Amino acid sequence: MRLSPRQRLRRGRMHTARWAAVAVLATGIGFLFLGGVAGSDSSITVTQGDFELTCPTGAIGEGDTLPCTLKNTAAEAKPWPVVAILHVSTDADRALVRGTSIDVTLGAPSPSAAIDGGVTWIGDTLVGYSRFDWSGNAGADPTQTTVPEGAPGNSRTVNIAATNDGLDEDSEKFYVALGPDGSKGVGLLYNNKTSVTLIDGDSPSTDASLSSFELSAGQSRALSTTQATQSQIVAYEVTEATLTAAAARGTTMTMSASFGGSSLDLDGRGGTSIEVIDGQESAAVRLAVGTTTVTLSVTAEDGTTTGIHTVNIVRSALADGVDTVAVSLPSFTLTCPAEVAKAADAQCTLRASGSTGWPVVAVIHSSADGAARALVGEDPIIPDTDPNYSKDVSLGEQQPERTAFNYGYGELFSGGSRTLYRTYGYEKFDWTGSASTGDTRTVTIQIHDSDVGTGVAAEIFYVALAPTGYTGFSQLVDNKVPVLIKSPMSVTGVAAQDITPNSAEIEIEARNPAGMLYLRYRAGTSGAWTGTEEEMTSSPRQVSISGLTADTQYQVQASFDEDFFTGVMSGTFTTLTPSVPTVTGVEVASWAGQDNWYEFGKVISLRVAFSEAVVVTGSPTLGIDMDPADWGRKDAVYASGSGTDELMFTHEVVWPNFSAQGIAVLADTLALNGGTIQSASGGVDADLAHSGLDHDAAHRVDWQRTTPVAEISMEMECAPAQGGAYLRWAVPEPPAGPMGNPVIASRMIAGRCTMISPPNARVSWSLSGADAARFELSDDGTLSFAGLAPDFEAPSDSNGDNVYEVTISATMGDQTLPVNVAIAVTDAYEAPTTIVELPPPPASAEPVMAMVNGNELTLVFTNEIAAIDDATARTLRQYFVVDGGRDAHGNAVDGQSPIQVAVESNLLTLTLAAPIAPGDDATISYYGGLNNINGTPLETFSSTFTTTEQG
DSSP states (O other), rough: OOHHHHHHHTTOEEEETTTTTTHHHHHHHHHTTTTEEOSSSSSEEEETTTEEEEESSSETTTOOOEEEEEEEOOOOOEEEEEEEEEEEOOTTOOSSSSSSSSEEEEOOOOOOOOOEEEEEEEETEEEEEEEEEEEEEOOOTTSSSSOOOOOOSSEEEEEEOOOOOOOSEEEEEEEEEEOOOTOOOHHHHHSSSEEEEEEEEOOOOOOOOOOEEEEEEESEEOSSSSSSSSEEEEEEOOOOOEEEEEEEOEEEEEEEEEEEEEEEEESSOSSEEEOOOOOBBOOOOOOOEEEEEEEEEEEEESOOOOOEEEEEEOOOOTTTOOEEEEEEEEEEEEEEEEEETTTTEEEEEEESSSSEOOEEEEEEEEEEEETTTOSOOOOOOSOTTTTOOOEEEEEEEOOOOOOOEEEEEEEEEEGGSSSEEEEEEEEEEEEESSSSSOOOOEEEEOOOOOOOOOOSSSEEEEEEEOOOOOOOOOOOOOOSEEEEEEEOOEEEEEEEOOOOOEEEEEEEEEEOOOOEEEEEEEEEETTTOOOEEEEEOSSSSSEEEOOOOOOEEEEEEESSTTTTSSSSSEEEEEEOOOOOOOOEEEEESSEEEEEEEEOOOEEEEEEEEEOOOOEEEEEEEEEEEEGGGGGGGGEEEEEEOOOOEEEEEEOOOOTTEEESSHHHHHHHHBOOOOEEEEEEETTTTTTTTOBBOOOOOOOOOTTTTOOOOGOOOEEEEEEEEEOOOOOOOOOOSSSOOOOOOOOESSSEEEEEEEESSSTTTTOOEEEEEGGHHHHHHHHSSSSESSOOOBBBBBSSSTTSSEEEEEEEEEEETTEEEEEEEEEOOOTTTOOOOOOOOOOOOOOTTSEEEEEEEEEEEEEEEEBBOOOOOHHHHHGGGEEEEOOOEEOSSSSSSSSSSSEEEETTTTTTEEEEOOOOOTEEEEEEOOOSBBBBBBBOOOOOEEEEEEEEEEE
């Protein structure tokens, strides 16, 4: 009797603990997971245990023979496996290898073996098959062992022949398959096959289109056959989806899936791309909450033309405030928690909405890997005495006492798939008697912590209902909802990083972290523990511990249990042996000024560099040498730098400090003076030896010298091009002398400016103002109209009043003197005009703001500054002098040069040894060395700011 398609839909194998057939089935399933297929552009291979069946190509034409090689790859003799060819179809008239139309045959085996075959239904799938099994053993692989002369060979030829019967389609597929020696069933062959294309003499088709496309996820949904990418939203309760597609004859279809950028295992054996049979459901794809992307690739008969169809399946999350799931029958609803932690019980409520017998209640786990992950019921392969045995979910003792309890494991097609079986572990029971409307009972589900180590933090099982007295299995699979097993919060790893002589960074990895983490450590294995605690909501988490002893082994433990009774992870580490800091260099860090002299009250700064960061206590000193007699050795006192690898020492020039040859740093004069200098990492005393510095004429000292370089008076004189008329100018301080009213006739040259004090100064000129674009200013101070001379009758000044207003600026060193000039163009026959003096604009070269952040002082400029390299940054340190810092004791520090100079866009950052606090005044003097972004030198300046805190 042939079953109807509906009757065949759920035709599979089911086993319970009461059946003696379980042991026989277990052997078959064990073989299922030893097989596999592989392929390349030139050959195809199917494996069974240590045997490989390799065909030179994946296609065969009418009238041709495909010679394949069966080989034993083991180092010992093995029984020959079953060799078969299969054809899969939903059409009873298209059994290519058996039945009414035999298009493909197995050639006569050599040595001889009996060929048998037939046609059988697996679900809705008609499988025609032809097979044989050689007797005896295959010899060992000679590449694996030495084979005695005359021993049986390890390989034989399997011939597959295609007939000339006139195919009525371009091409069609059949399969070559292997099964265990002596196996008689078709299921194992069906699950361990690879396809071969049977091609007729016509040109291969380029048709890669779909004629139908359907998604099954909770319900059937028609998909577009032409849209490349499409999306479908499914309910939270939907945990699997399948695709069904129909394409042109001769096409090959494969399916892959991904979630969160990671490919999914589709066959339980790590396969991320599996075949989809034309017109039949694919293997089921597991759906997590969120978007799972499923891709169907269609390859036409020509092997080149392809079509890609992407389906984004969005599994909805539970609604806000909802933390339960429910499965129903016409008269009952079973409500359970949506998530349950391991080592806990899930309390579900079964409520009756009618009067009828109590239903069958079940817990089910579904897996493509039945051999290792049957979470519910007895494991079909591994005995429960084996340490690898896994049973994570069970039905607890029920009240009232349950009846008709049984458990086991069954196989059904994966969501209707005709490609793979899906295994199910289950437990089920029902209560005797009947329920009335409103009756409730509690169903207890026990979640064990088997610690299987599957590499996943959570897994799904299902709760299911079936009508009272139901003894089957498929209805339970069709009426189930998911429950998420959450592994308990636990520490999974402890490791020490960034270890120093007295500290370490501990990295803790955890599963499902969401609470207080407790960490403790001790020297050795028997000392007293030191503990700390941290809130941990993500993994990994870093915890810093300090105050450790150098060159000592420590034990560290972490747990979410405050008492460290459960879930404890331990580790050990050894602190480093501390190194001894050494002096690597000494330099003068301050600038003596343009004439290389330090005067009375100026501060000499010296920088001492160490091989590593050091910590300073007290007031160490550094010996410096001036000229002999009364002005000889002086001691610079520690000012700043503790915690870094550079220390600053300062000395203020007082009576009677003098050195015509420049100061020197005396070798080996770094003295502790009752303090300490130790390594920051291990507390080891530094080696204070150093070579010192010779006398340097760039750092001369004279306490009597008072040349006010920064206060030189600047005066300039501007005269018109012709006598009898004057330019009017203004200087901010002091006035340069009497001014006249500038009135000149329209001439090309307007006038000339000359620096009169100080004489012979090297001056650079610049021009700005409302009408600056109408003029040119030469290097010698000559001001000329640009282009044509002005016309009184057609004024071209900015406001059209025939008065051209500009500012001429003279710059010498760090000082700029601006003079506002107004040039009146008059009619030749009119009287002179009086011009109103304009206020001078601010100097644009100076910074506009100073910000501080710790030891960093950042100056903000209007324009960008050209970038600098490391060598320039080091040189520039001596071109800045900063007043306004404070040392570690709160004493004012003036005249310090920065430790580091950095430029970014319009920001200039100086790192200081003695920091400046927000709100304090700071005076910054700059003496050259930087360029604007356009390549011109950044003008020198000396500016005072009230600093602000940098955000």
